[in-house]
Amino acid sequence: MGSQSDWETMRHATLTLEALEVPYEVKIVSAHRTPDRLADYARTAADRGLSVIIAGAGGAAHLPGMCAAWTRLPVLGVPVESKALKGMDSLLSIVQMPGGIPVGTLAIGKAGAINAALLASSILAISDAELAARLDTWRALQTASVRDEPEK
């Protein structure tokens, strides 16, 4: 994530990964304030054994795109809700990548963080049958938790 202030949103990705028993690491890497850290992180990610990167940032959210520029790993971008523009700035900064360098862009805020974790898990589950089974269970539990009618 681009800042400590993104944690309140991005922690939902970590909670989802934990529920699915997917190992992860969490780092603060700012495209603007720590550009060298970003380059090092993204350029070495594949060799360090990472498989998917979830990059959450807000405002002028260049982190996911710059991360994707430095690595061939799939990058999932989470637009963090900004105070001034409610995350529309984050969304547009992340989604509108030039052809050739993709970023898979999720929804603004908490839903996007959760879905980034689920999408990363789906990608990993292609070659991990045990994770695929955990993901199926997670989805079945979610389905079972939805009431037929609203509680009054």
Ligand code: RP5
């Ligand atoms: C972005 O700027 C971060 O991703 C964060 O969402 C936003 C504001 O950062 P802070 O000023 O709160 O550190 O780089």
